[in-house]
Amino acid sequence: MANETLSTNIAGLVDDIQAEALMKLQDTAGIMDAVRWIDTEGEAGKTVDFPIYGTVASSDVSEVAEGTDHSTNKQVTNAATTATVAEHVVMANISDLSVMSARNDIVDDISTLFASAMKAKLEDDIVGLFGSFSQTVAGAGTTMTVDHWYDAIRQIKAGNGDTTALTAVISPKQYYGAKGLRPLLSTTTATGTLSEDFKKKGFVDMFAGMPVLVSNEINEDVGSGGDAAGAIFHKGAIGLHTKGLMNVEIERNASARAFELVAVGRWKEVELVDEWAVYMLSDVS
Numbered sequence: 001m002a003n004e005t006l007s008t009n010i011a012g013l014v015d016d017i018q019a020e021a022l023m024k025l026q027d028t029a030g031i032m033d034a035v036r037w038i039d040t041e042g043e044a045g046k047t048v049d050f051p052i053y054g055t056v057a058s059s060d061v062s063e064v065a066e067g068t069d070h071s072t073n074k075q076v077t078n079a080a081t082t083a084t085v086a087e088h089v090v091m092a093n094i095s096d097l098s099v100m101s102a103r104n105d106i107v108d109d110i111s112t113l114f115a116s117a118m119k120a121k122l123e124d125d126i127v128g129l130f131g132s133f134s135q136t137v138a139g140a141g142t143t144m145t146v147d148h149w150y151d152a153i154r155q156i157k158a159g160n161g162d163t164t165a166l167t168a169v170i171s172p173k174q175y176y177g178a179k180g181l182r183p184l185l186s187t188t189t190a191t192g193t194l195s196e197d198f199k200k201k202g203f204v205d206m207f208a209g210m211p212v213l214v215s216n217e218i219n220e221d222v223g224s225g226g227d228a229a230g231a232i233f234h235k236g237a238i239g240l241h242t243k244g245l246m247n248v249e250i251e252r253n254a255s256a257r258a259f260e261l262v263a264v265g266r267w268k269e270v271e272l273v274d275e276w277a278v279y280m281l282s283d284v285s
Contacts, residue, residue: 039242048241118263
């Protein structure tokens with residue numbers, strides 16, 4: 001009877017765990033909101049196309065006299081990039097004893113574990129695209145400077161990217177380290193609101209006109225040289241296709257006196273427009 005009650009209690013918590021985990025995952029989305037994100041949960045198929053249209057330049061605009069038929073036609077191309085979702089799975093074994101002796105909110109504890117794991121993996125997959133960007137600033141063994149940030153903006157602007165929709169994603173050392181963003185803001189020569197905010201709060205969420213996100217998933221020892229691999233990119237540079245961020249299921253393992261909780265996330269990340277992204281490799285040793 002006790003085991004039946006335990007099974008019923010845990011099974012009844014699955015929906016709560018999924019809801020809590022999904023809410024926490026969305027609340028900490030961060031990098032997901034910085035990319036072009038399409039969710040197809042409830043729709044047929046595993047694949048989605050991200051349309052990428054060619055540019056229409058100022059040279060394609062003609063001055064035409066009143067009453068004159070304009071016969072020049074600009075062909076706009078659409079080179080779509082395809083993203084087919086893959087499954088990402090994490091499983092947790094929860095013993096009967098741990099459930100019966102839990103003093104904390106088990107729904108909160110398990111949902112936090114699942115949300116943290118899924119967020120880290122999804123973030124790792126996205127930052128894994130940074131190394132494929134062909135445009136770069138700084139470089140191996142080079143200390144980050146303010147000029148590197150504005151050079152990245154210049155490169156994206158030259159590629160017809162909208163510089164009002166940029167995001168920087170950098171590593172903890174690129175943000176807080178002695179060769180990162182911190183000394184650019186906290187030195188005695190730094191002035192203005194950003195410097196004061198950094199000194200008072202220990203962080204700034206905007207720099208060079210863009211949000212700054214810190215990711216623990218960024219490699220801080222690229223090529224074993226003590227360099228970190230961040231990036232600055234436009235929202236349209238990266239596509240993310242999800243088919244429901246996460247689903248949770250439960251299965252009883254009676255012989256182990258435990259429950260298996262399995263969380264599945266379905267997504268695929270793709271690079272869309274190379275000209276709208278810049279790889280920022282800098283020394284953090």
